[in-house]
Amino acid sequence: GNSVTQMEGPVTLSEEAFLTINCTYTATGYPSLFWYVQYPGEGLQLLLKATKADDKGSNKGFEATYRKETTSFHLEKGSVQVSDSAVYFCALSGDGGSQGNLIFGKGTKLSVKP
Amino acid sequence: EPEVTQTPSHQVTQMGQEVILRCVPISNHLYFYWYRQILGQKVEFLVSFYNNEISEKSEIFDDQFSVERPDGSNFTLKIRSTKLEDSAMYFCASSESAVRGNTIYFGEGSWLTVV
Numbered sequence: 001g002n003s004v005t006q007m008e009g010p011v012t013l014s015e016e017a018f019l020t021i022n023c024t025y026t027a028t029g030y031p032s033l034f035w036y037v038q039y040p041g042e043g044l045q046l047l048l049k050a051t052k053a054d055d056k057g058s059n060k061g062f063e064a065t066y067r068k069e070t071t072s073f074h075l076e077k078g079s080v081q082v083s084d085s086a087v088y089f090c091a092l093s094g095d096g097g098s099q100g101n102l103i104f105g106k107g108t109k110l111s112v113k114p
Numbered sequence: 115e116p117e118v119t120q121t122p123s124h125q126v127t128q129m130g131q132e133v134i135l136r137c138v139p140i141s142n143h144l145y146f147y148w149y150r151q152i153l154g155q156k157v158e159f160l161v162s163f164y165n166n167e168i169s170e171k172s173e174i175f176d177d178q179f180s181v182e183r184p185d186g187s188n189f190t191l192k193i194r195s196t197k198l199e200d201s202a203m204y205f206c207a208s209s210e211s212a213v214r215g216n217t218i219y220f221g222e223g224s225w226l227t228v229v
Contacts, residue, residue, distance in 0.1 A: 051215035
């Protein structure tokens with residue numbers, strides 16, 4: 001079945017450092033791919049998404065490119081801020097009727113130190 | 115910005131008791147969902163609901179679970195007889211459509227502790 005694997009955390013970075021959080025997936029067909037973020041005390045918020053191969057999703061300085069050949073959707077940001085401290089979840093929805101059935105990775109906790 | 119709201123934020127209940135978790139989805143959304151996250155584990159899909167009926171459910175969503183849209187705004191998850199392993203964060207979510215890549219909006223979660 002479909003699955004998502006993302007790098008284990010926690011990740012601790014200094015402000016202005018470069019961030020990469022790896023995410024790979026297993027799915028049949030052409031899933032849609034998402035990154036959700038959960039700030040402390042808040043719910044899951046969509047950060048960015050991509051629905052087809054080579055699409056790049058971007059938001060708030062974060063980017064991720066849908067790589068079909070490597071089945072990956074790595075999250076990157078060139079210069080992190082303290083306010084980016086949160087838990088980041090990679091997710092997919094299958095290529096079919098189950099668009100509401102998101103498959104999540106375990107989440108990666110990011111802490112950014114000033 | 116419109117948001118999904120959930121109540122209660124935290125509930126402690128005794129094993130065997132019934133629990134109802136409540137949600138108010140975003141007002142023009144037609145698709146509603148429940149997910150859960152057991153501490154330290156992945157966020158897992160429970161059920162999706164559209165047009166007043168369940169459209170999909172996972173293996174987790176067994177006979178002890180039920181969902182209802184009792185009026186035009188609320189969407190509830192009932193756990194009939196809670197077990198210790200039901201302790202988790204329960205997220206309600208909604209979306210405007212079910213097209214490919216559609217955005218699903220999540221609430222802040224209801225933390226359920228079964229003792």
